[in-house]
Amino acid sequence: MSVRITDTVTADGRKFQKMLKELAEKEVRVGFQHGKATEEDGTDICDIAAWNELGTVHIPARPFLRMSVDDNTSKIKSFLQEKRKDLVRGVSAEQVLKEIGIFQKDLIQEKITDGSFAPNAASTVKKKGSSKPLIDTGRMRQSVNYEIKQKGSGD
Numbered sequence: 001m002s003v004r005i006t007d008t009v010t011a012d013g014r015k016f017q018k019m020l021k022e023l024a025e026k027e028v029r030v031g032f033q034h035g036k037a038t039e040e041d042g043t044d045i046c047d048i049a050a051w052n053e054l055g056t057v058h059i060p061a062r063p064f065l066r067m068s069v070d071d072n073t074s075k076i077k078s079f080l081q082e083k084r085k086d087l088v089r090g091v092s093a094e095q096v097l098k099e100i101g102i103f104q105k106d107l108i109q110e111k112i113t114d115g116s117f118a119p120n121a122a123s124t125v126k127k128k129g130s131s132k133p134l135i136d137t138g139r140m141r142q143s144v145n146y147e148i149k150q151k152g153s154g155d
Contacts, residue, residue, distance in 0.1 A: 083096045101146030
């Protein structure tokens with residue numbers, strides 16, 4: 001007598017396997033989506049974020065994206081352990097990915113607001129009236145977002 005695997009997996013087990021397959025096929029992308037937000041002059045916020053993250057000839061690097069991960073490694077690991085438990089409890093893959101997106105979005109926004117970065121140049125302070133790096137209109141901070149996409153999709 002042979003035993004088929006489908007004979008030994010419960011309905012809950014099949015539901016869990018389906019959810020794991022769904023999770024394996026998706027990813028959450030957190031940051032700035034090109035073309036989703038612009039400054040009043042038409043400059044894409046994604047470009048502004050990249051210039052600030054990496055620096056330019058005139059702007060020192062202020063790596064708020066990298067620091068949002070590097071400075072919160074233990075917090076992220078703990079959060080992801082909780083999300084793993086949620087999956088076992090039956091929370092959908094889609095919901096878990098949304099929660100991960102929101103969590104990381106919050107860490108990035110917090111780093112933009114509270115990060116310790118190279119100060120603004122005197123000319124920048126005079127122009128915008130503030131010495132706070134990365135915060136001018138608040139548009140970049142407000143534009144941090146997440147998307148859930150199929151893994152490997154280039155869009």
